[in-house]
Amino acid sequence: MWLLSRLLVILFILFTPFSAFAVNPDEVLTDPALEARARTLSAELRCMVCQNQSIDDSNAELAKDLRLLVRERIKDGDSDEEVLDYIVSRYGEFVLLKPRFNPKTVLLWGAPVLLVLAGGLSLLVFARKRAGKPTGSKLTAEEQARLNELLKK
Known part of the structure; x- marks a missing residue:
């Protein structure tokens, strides 16, 4: 039992995902408030190489360049x-992990709502069609006579 618990602990430690922040110590700003702003902004920007990571988490050279650019702009x-x-003017809207709401992204933001409404409407129509249909088979003459007899009592 002791060996099993140790083995489970070791496996847990090995398979636990470690957060690997890619910000190098030489990139960190000396002012903690400015650094906090830079980290918040970096978390909102997509790495153009990795595409599903923020520049804060990416080790790519382009992500490092973008982190430095963010910090430089904040210092300015x-x-x-x-x-x-x-950054959007240089790299386009795709660089934002959470796109802005504008005429170009209306479909992107509205699609989930439209899909939920369409699904709800489909369920409603299906339920109404199904409610009007009888279930089971018709009673035979013997069953109908037996039912009438029971109802008279």
């Missing part, structure tokens, strides 16, 4: 929105 006094606008 840009607001968070100005930093994001600058």
Whole structure:
């Protein structure tokens, strides 16, 4: 039993995903408030190489360059929105992990709502059609006579 518990602990440690932040110590800003802003913005930006990671988590060279660019813009006094606008102007909307709501992305944001409404409407139509149909088979003459006899009592 003791050996089994040790083995389970070792397996748990080996298979536990470790958070590997890619921010190097030389990239970190000295002001903790500015660094917190930079980390928040980096978490919102997609690595163009990895595509399903933020630049905060990616080890790619392009992600490092984007992290440095974010920190440089923050040090220059840009607001968070100005930093994001600058990076989007250079790399396009795809660089944002959470796309903005605008006329180009209306379908992207509206599709889940439309799909839920269409599914609900389909279920409603299906349930109404099914409710009007009788279930089972018709009674035979003997069964109907027996039912009538029971109902008279």
